[in-house]
Amino acid sequence: MFTTLISCAQLQALQQAGVALLIVDCSADLMNPAAARQQFLDAHLPGAVHADLDHDLSAHGAADAASGGRHPLPRREVFAQWLRQIGLHTDTQVVVYDRNGLNFCGRLWWMLKWAGHEAVAVLDGGLSAWTAAGGAVESGPAVPRTPSHWTLQPPLRTLVTADEVLAHLDQPDQTLIDARATPRYRGEVEPLDPVAGHIPGALNRPFSLNLDEQGRFKSAATLRAEFDALLAGRDPASVVHQCGSGVSAVPNLLAMEVAGFPPTRLFAGSWSEWCRDPSRPVTKG
Structure with a gap:
């Protein structure tokens, strides 16, 4: 497996x-x-x-x-x-x-x-x-697959809501990691969402940093060292990943697992959900 x-x-x-x-x-x-x-x-x-x-x-x-x-x-x-x-x-x-x-x-x-x-x-x-690597490719529509009777199982990963993120701001049990490009994190540009900036206290690690020059994930040891440096003593179990809309946050989450950390959590609504409520705090810089 x-x-x-x-x-x-x-x-x-x-x-x-x-x-x-x-x-x-x-x-x-x-x-x-x-x-x-x-x-x-x-x-x-x-x-x-x-x-x-x-x-x-x-x-x-x-x-x-x-x-x-x-x-x-x-x-x-x-x-x-x-x-x-x-x-x-x-x-x-x-x-x-x-x-x-x-x-x-x-x-x-x-x-x-x-x-x-x-x-x-x-x-x-x-x-x-x-x-x-010489792998074959094909073109055209996908070959139809026979439907199955698969059923849901208990979740193996944890989803965090905006209200939960807000309730744990500035608390040691939550460390936000923002996977967006640094100019967006800083609020210098915002091409997609109505407000620029980031969630207060969030650390920035653009998701592209997980890959080497060949477009593959860096070694487990390298990723471990980089996340240890980013967390700077914070508990890895406290990590909640986010980005703009919950998609590009996942490479950071996956990279932590490749590095040997236990599974961490995802704020899927991310910045695009957070910034639409004017009562939620925003930080720039």
């Missing part, structure tokens, strides 16, 4: 061994959502299905939402319906990837853990690493 990362060679070995696999392309384009669907049609891993960030991995209305923000999580029951449609079984090894610097596939990795499915891993290096 692969539960954090899987290499191209490891995935190829599973394919050759005939292991029950579900490969999901999570590529996305925030500025042009339709582009990701076309990219999938142009090239994807053999047998892969496409997960659309807005349609499949986000709620479509308040009644179906489990969080706030620009990309609200769907309720677990709604998400489970989609998982059954794409043929998830309890013994399935899921592999998720994208062509966006591993920014978007972590969303589905986390959501599957939240739904209680442990056997899900991110393809380290994404599509570019796969093709560089």
Whole structure:
């Protein structure tokens, strides 16, 4: 079972061994959502299905939402319906990837853990690493999969609400890590949300810092040292990850697990939910 990362060679070995696999392309384009669907049609891993960030991995209305923000999580029951449609079984090894610097596939990795499915891993290096390793690709629509009867299991990861974040501001039991680019964290620019700045007390670690020059996750030892330096003595168990809309926070959460830390928490509504309530405090700089 692969539960954090899987290499191209490891995935190829599973394919050759005939292991029950579900490969999901999570590529996305925030500025042009339709582009990701076309990219999938142009090239994807053999047998892969496409997960659309807005349609499949986000709620479509308040009644179906489990969080706030620009990309609200769907309720677990709604998400489970989609998982059954794409043929998830309890013994399935899921592999998720994208062509966006591993920014978007972590969303589905986390959501599957939240739904209680442990056997899900991110393809380290994404599509570019796969093709560089000689992996085959195919084009056209996904091959239809037979729906399953998979059922939700107890959550394996924890979701934190905006009210909980507010209640624990400046408390030692909560350490916020903001995964947005530093200019957005500082409030110097804000291309997506109505207010610039960050949640008071949040530390900044842009999610791209988790990758090496080849676009793969840094070694566990390197990630451990970097997060130890960022936390500066704070309890790792206190960490709550956030970003703009709860998507790019996940690479930091995943990186901490790769580094050997226990699972940490996610504020999925993130800055886009936080800043829409003028009564919540905001910090710049």
